[in-house]
Amino acid sequence: MRNNNIVSVSSGVFLIVGVVHGLRLIYRWDVQIGNFSAPMWASVVALMIASCLSFQNFRLAKRG
Numbered sequence: 397m398r399n400n401n402i403v404s405v406s407s408g409v410f411l412i413v414g415v416v417h418g419l420r421l422i423y424r425w426d427v428q429i430g431n432f433s434a435p436m437w438a439s440v441v442a443l444m445i446a447s448c449l450s451f452q453n454f455r456l457a458k459r460g
Contacts, residue, residue: 400402400457401454402453402455403453403457404453406449406453407449407450407453407454407456407457408450410447410449410453411446411447411450413442413446414446414447417420417440417442417446418438418443419424419444420436420439421439421440421443423438424436426442429441
């Protein structure tokens with residue numbers, strides 16, 4: 397697999413993660429793992445990080 401393909405796949409994965417976090421914020425889905433309930437602000441942070449990584453990877457794939 398060429399490096400450009402790896403970057404494209406990873407940018408798609410980050411995009412999907414960002415969309416899921418965005419949907420969690422819109423529909424107010426609760427996430428609970430055992431006794432721990434994940435706060436909504438964690439999805440805001442994850443959405444910003446995943447969106448930024450996806451955007452940067454798409455730019456890198458286009459350039460390379």
